[in-house]
Amino acid sequence: MAKALVGLVTGAASGLGKATVNRLVNDGYKVIMCDLPTSSGNTIAGSLGSHVKFVPTDVRSETDVKKAVDTCQELYGKVNLIVNCAGISTARKTCNFNKGSPHDLQEFSNILMVNVVGSFNVIRLGAALMGKNEVDENDQRGVIINTSGFAAFDGQMGQAALAASHGALNSMTLTIARDMASQNIRHCTIAPGLFDTPLTDFLPEKVKSFFSDMTPFPKRLGKPEEFANLVVSIVNNPFLNAEVIRLDGALRFS
Numbered sequence: 001m002a003k004a005l006v007g008l009v010t011g012a013a014s015g016l017g018k019a020t021v022n023r024l025v026n027d028g029y030k031v032i033m034c035d036l037p038t039s040s041g042n043t044i045a046g047s048l049g050s051h052v053k054f055v056p057t058d059v060r061s062e063t064d065v066k067k068a069v070d071t072c073q074e075l076y077g078k079v080n081l082i083v084n085c086a087g088i089s090t091a092r093k094t095c096n097f098n099k100g101s102p103h104d105l106q107e108f109s110n111i112l113m114v115n116v117v118g119s120f121n122v123i124r125l126g127a128a129l130m131g132k133n134e135v136d137e138n139d140q141r142g143v144i145i146n147t148s149g150f151a152a153f154d155g156q157m158g159q160a161a162l163a164a165s166h167g168a169l170n171s172m173t174l175t176i177a178r179d180m181a182s183q184n185i186r187h188c189t190i191a192p193g194l195f196d197t198p199l200t201d202f203l204p205e206k207v208k209s210f211f212s213d214m215t216p217f218p219k220r221l222g223k224p225e226e227f228a229n230l231v232v233s234i235v236n237n238p239f240l241n242a243e244v245i246r247l248d249g250a251l252r253f254s
């Protein structure tokens, strides 16, 4: 029997990351769940069985991410798949002219620190372990997937920080794929439209149904399981590399 694959997922205690963990566990993976110590990661991991381990991780921290990767090596000896879903959002205009207040600079840089620097931190440290894998039947050592978002393409008012972070994730997809190619590792980025997760819980039902109506087909928000489906599809297609894939029911904002 083939040895179980090992996945490391960030933002694993909620939304898209949590759905990815559930899917990987169902597919027989061993999983390292990374999320903030304040998250419900430990409880979720406990409910999923002995092949799932929660490692409290702030993706911005070199120490935390090293510990997560080291734990992966100690427990499972390898990592085959890394999925970065840890991310934060904000809605703030570049300058609020009515109040005379510019966008808080710390808030802007925190979005970039978590979404971009955090994802890169996980990739650079995780890749060092992934690169040691034996090649599989497709001559491949592993797959790394980032999560950006629709704001990279048609960011709305108040999304300067989010658009900058998602755009950066999209832009670094090709270059990271090229950097990883010598070790037979693939890298893709998923750019979700609007998904029904705790991140979008703050939206009033009226606004959610407005966005659902705007979506050509299917007329609804995405389901986190559909994101997890795409993760698995990317893994299962050995010729897919350096691609930014929109997953949004054809939703486009003007």
Ligand SMILES: NC(=O)c1ccc[n+]([C@@H]2O[C@H](COP(=O)([O-])OP(=O)(O)OC[C@H]3O[C@@H](n4cnc5c(N)ncnc54)[C@H](O)[C@@H]3O)[C@@H](O)[C@H]2O)c1
Residues within 6 Å of the ligand: 010, 011, 012, 013, 014, 015, 016, 017, 034, 035, 036, 039, 057, 058, 059, 060, 085, 086, 087, 088, 089, 114, 115, 118, 147, 148, 149, 150, 191, 192, 193, 194, 195, 196, 197, 198, 199, 200
């Ligand atoms: N839900 C959507 O509609 C949507 C749309 C486009 C893009 N995205 C992107 O997808 C990603 C996941 O979104 P989601 O909907 O699952 O959000 P979510 O809020 O449900 O989950 C995000 C998780 O990331 C964790 N996290 C936040 N900061 C962290 C840090 N510094 N270190 C480690 N973990 C941290 C949170 O604790 C949380 O568990 C985000 O980057 C988001 O911008 C989501």
